[in-house]
Amino acid sequence: MRHTRIIVTHYGGPDALRVVEEECPEPKNGEVRVRVLAAGVSLPDVMAREGIHPETPLVPYTPGWDLVGVVDRLGDGVSEIEPGQIVAAMPISGAYAEFVCLPQRELVPVPSGLDAAEAVSLVLNYITAYQMLHRSAKVKPGERVLIHGASGGVGTALLQLGRLAGLEMYGTCSSRGASAVSELGGVPIDYRNQDYVKEIHRLASEGVDAVFDGIGGTHIWRSRKALRPGGRVVAYGLTGSLRGGRLASGRSGRRDRFSGIAIFALYIAGGWLLPGRKRVVPYSIQTLKRLRPALFRQDLIALLDLLQQKKIKPLIAQRFPLAEARQAQELLGKGGVIGKIVLVRNGSSLESGAA
Numbered sequence: 001m002r003h004t005r006i007i008v009t010h011y012g013g014p015d016a017l018r019v020v021e022e023e024c025p026e027p028k029n030g031e032v033r034v035r036v037l038a039a040g041v042s043l044p045d046v047m048a049r050e051g052i053h054p055e056t057p058l059v060p061y062t063p064g065w066d067l068v069g070v071v072d073r074l075g076d077g078v079s080e081i082e083p084g085q086i087v088a089a090m091p092i093s094g095a096y097a098e099f100v101c102l103p104q105r106e107l108v109p110v111p112s113g114l115d116a117a118e119a120v121s122l123v124l125n126y127i128t129a130y131q132m133l134h135r136s137a138k139v140k141p142g143e144r145v146l147i148h149g150a151s152g153g154v155g156t157a158l159l160q161l162g163r164l165a166g167l168e169m170y171g172t173c174s175s176r177g178a179s180a181v182s183e184l185g186g187v188p189i190d191y192r193n194q195d196y197v198k199e200i201h202r203l204a205s206e207g208v209d210a211v212f213d214g215i216g217g218t219h220i221w222r223s224r225k226a227l228r229p230g231g232r233v234v235a236y237g238l239t240g241s242l243r244g245g246r247l248a249s250g251r252s253g254r255r256d257r258f259s260g261i262a263i264f265a266l267y268i269a270g271g272w273l274l275p276g277r278k279r280v281v282p283y284s285i286q287t288l289k290r291l292r293p294a295l296f297r298q299d300l301i302a303l304l305d306l307l308q309q310k311k312i313k314p315l316i317a318q319r320f321p322l323a324e325a326r327q328a329q330e331l332l333g334k335g336g337v338i339g340k341i342v343l344v345r346n347g348s349s350l351e352s353g354a355a
């Protein structure tokens with residue numbers, strides 16, 4: 001049987017994405033072959049394509065951090081899982097494919113009846129948001145938080161989970177995202193036309209208890225200025241290193257996984273050393289998953305439960321067929337996307353276990 005997958009042929013722009021057709025992979029010992037129903041498209045995919053994400057694989061590789069799919073075939077030694085079961089996984093790369101083989105331990109069962117595009121949004125964006133809120137910042141009801149990129153994939157997840165946690169929320173976004181941020185319970189701050197540090201001190205005099213900063217670089221330092229004494233910045237991304245979906249520096253074409261994160265270490269140390277009791281703490285979903293895999297599983301199961309109870313509702317910006325992965329990444333790179341872009345099988349994500 002043949003299948004289609006996307007490969008990144010070189011580090012660079014969207015033209016690096018190619019559609020290839022080849023023989024379907026066979027599951028090895030302990031592996032399960034999954035037919036992908038939905039794969040998330042996220043800025044970490046774009047950063048890896050550009051060669052700057054810490055998790056950038058060697059080219060050629062298949063991108064795709066997160067997926068929801070149907071168990072299709074079992075390798076030797078696999079038990080307690082049946083073909084037809086819907087599962088979720090975060091392989092970090094490989095999800096932009098019709099079929100993928102993964103170790104059984106990577107799979108988390110997904111309750112039936114959920115929309116695959118909504119369910120896949122939980123894997124990267126909502127776990128990131130949930131763990132930053134509850135495991136890094138350890139927020140308490142009534143606390144004030146500032147969320148940067150609040151209308152984006154992780155940002156909208158932070159708003160929905162922050163509202164459930166009883167937080168008072170402020171969110172930076174461009175003007176296009178303002179109404180989405182308000183509807184999700186945040187006070188929008190237009191980062192292109194307003195000074196968010198001044199705005200925060202005007203709206204929440206002393207400053208906020210926590211800032212979630214996925215922009216990175218010197219932006220982390222400004223975020224720290226929006227804190228009240230004793231507050232913390234959770235630093236988790238490098239959105240600021242991109243401009244229009246390409247490297248802001250203009251330098252391209254090589255794998256450079258560590259220069260972006262060196263600056264994090266500087267700010268973390270500065271947060272501890274400078275007066276004001278304002279800390280900078282880093283967050284990385286993949287690091288926490290490697291160190292504490294049980295927490296990843298536990299948090300994903302809790303989030304799937306919230307989705308099933310309709311307490312959260314991921315915003316799906318657009319669904320693309322797999323073969324249009326390039327257009328999907330181009331759209332994400334252009335900006336102004338509200339919520340999550342998802343690649344879906346046959347243009348629809350409403351499939352269940354049916355082949």
Ligand SMILES: NC(=O)c1ccc[n+]([C@@H]2O[C@H](COP(=O)([O-])OP(=O)(O)OC[C@H]3O[C@@H](n4cnc5c(N)ncnc54)[C@H](OP(=O)(O)O)[C@@H]3O)[C@@H](O)[C@H]2O)c1
Nearest residue numbers: 042043149152153154174214236237238239284285335336
């Ligand atoms: N550490 C982790 O474990 C982890 C996990 C997941 C994601 N991430 C990181 O999280 C970040 C967001 O990823 P995503 O997939 O959610 O991306 P996304 O959907 O594209 O969202 C990014 C948002 O940031 C906004 N933005 C861009 N520049 C901004 C600025 N200077 N100030 C405020 N907002 C700004 C964009 O708004 P406009 O387009 O309207 O300007 C967009 O809404 C990325 O850096 C990603 O690498 C980290």
